[in-house]
Amino acid sequence: MNFYNNTHPYYCGIDLHARMLYVCILDYHGNTCVHKEISANPEKLRKILEPYIGNIVVGVECMHCWYWVADFCDDAGIDFILGHALYMKAIHGGKAKNDRIDSFKIANLIRGGNFPVAYVYPRKMRATRDLLRRRMKIVRHGADLKAHVANTTSQYNLPPNKVNLKNKEAREQLKSTFPERSVQKNIDLDMVILDCYAQQLSKVEWYIQQQAKQHKPSHFHLLKSVWGIGPILALTIIYEIGEIERFESV
Numbered sequence: 001m002n003f004y005n006n007t008h009p010y011y012c013g014i015d016l017h018a019r020m021l022y023v024c025i026l027d028y029h030g031n032t033c034v035h036k037e038i039s040a041n042p043e044k045l046r047k048i049l050e051p052y053i054g055n056i057v058v059g060v061e062c063m064h065c066w067y068w069v070a071d072f073c074d075d076a077g078i079d080f081i082l083g084h085a086l087y088m089k090a091i092h093g094g095k096a097k098n099d100r101i102d103s104f105k106i107a108n109l110i111r112g113g114n115f116p117v118a119y120v121y122p123r124k125m126r127a128t129r130d131l132l133r134r135r136m137k138i139v140r141h142g143a144d145l146k147a148h149v150a151n152t153t154s155q156y157n158l159p160p161n162k163v164n165l166k167n168k169e170a171r172e173q174l175k176s177t178f179p180e181r182s183v184q185k186n187i188d189l190d191m192v193i194l195d196c197y198a199q200q201l202s203k204v205e206w207y208i209q210q211q212a213k214q215h216k217p218s219h220f221h222l223l224k225s226v227w228g229i230g231p232i233l234a235l236t237i238i239y240e241i242g243e244i245e246r247f248e249s250v
Contacts, residue, residue: 001084001087001116002116002117003113003114003115003116003117004057004059004081004110004113004115004117005113006057006079007028008028008055008056008057008079009027009028009052009055009056010025010026010027010028010033010052010055010056010057011025011026011027011056011057011059011107011108011110011111012024012025012026012034012049012052012056012057012058012059012107012110013026013059013060013102013103013104013105013106013107013108013109013110014058014059014060014069014103014106015060015061015099015100015102015103015106016040016060016061016063016065016066016069017040017065017099018040018064018065019039019040020037020038020039020040020099021037021038021039021040021045021069022035022036022037022099022100022102022103023035023036023037023038023045023048023103024100024103024104024106024107025048025052025056025107026104026107026108026111028111030108030111032104033052034048035100035103035104036048037099037100040065040068042068042072045069045072046072046076049076049078053076053077053078054077056078056079057078057079057080057081057110058073058078058079058080058081059080059081059082059083059106059107059109059110059115060082060083060106061082061083061085061088061106062082062083062084062085062118063085066082067126070082070120070123071123074123080120081110081115081117081120082117082118082119082120083106083109083115083116083117083118084116084117084118085118087116088106088109088115088116091109091114091116092105092106092109119242119246121242122242122243124215125215125239125242128208128211128212128215128239129239129240129242131204131207131208132208132235132236132239135201135204135205135208138197138200138201139197139201141197142193142194142197145190145193145194146165146190146194148190149161149165149174149187149190152178152183152186152187153177156178156180156183158177158178161174161177165194166198168195168198171191171194171195174187174191175188175191205231205232208235209231209235212234212235212238212239215238216238219234219238220234220235220238223237223238
């Protein structure tokens with residue numbers, strides 16, 4: 001676990017939510033300068049932080065909506081740190097919790113050198129990483145659909161389907177497998193979704209590969225040269241690591 005221990009004249013802790021955020025600013029001695037709730041609006045946040053720019057660090061807990069705050073701080077030249085959600089819960093979790101208390105605790109953790117830092121993923125690669133993760137969820141859902149076909153076959157004690165549902169021709173064969181009309185309709189629904197997934201995933205995978213060639217042009221080809229690493233695994237390694245330099249040793 002790494003802690004942020006740089007000193008600043010001011011420390012800002014933000015309890016972040018999708019539409020609202022609670023901002024707490026402490027000075028070097030621990031005095032509260034600002035402690036208020038605002039809407040998740042960059043201009044409102046700018047008005048609060050503007051007097052302190054150049055002398056402040058902003059910290060938020062890692063959750064789904066931290067991207068815009070990190071980008072805002074990057075554009076404004078404000079130091080930004082991301083808190084490791086699991087370690088922060090272990091450090092400052094308590095019975096008395098609300099947005100006001102949490103923002104103060106975050107600011108105090110930063111000031112005291114007890115703020116556990118998480119990796120701030122590179123801005124230019126974030127959206128592509130999220131798209132790759134989305135692809136994985138869709139692939140898993142496709143596997144669930146295929147499992148449903150196998151389970152339905154067993155449920156009605158029909159001969160096992162030995163077709164590979166990755167192939168469109170194989171999916172076509174299943175359109176007349178089940179004698180019960182409602183059961184067949186159920187399987188048809190699986191096949192329609194699988195057809196759609198097959199079409200869209202090929203486009204998404206091609207797009208992500210093109211992005212990888214821009215973000216890490218040498219890495220993609222180098223990884224694919226390793227025995228057992230194909231395009232998808234290479235993309236996963238690239239986008240889940242981000243910058244390899246963040247590791248002291250590999």
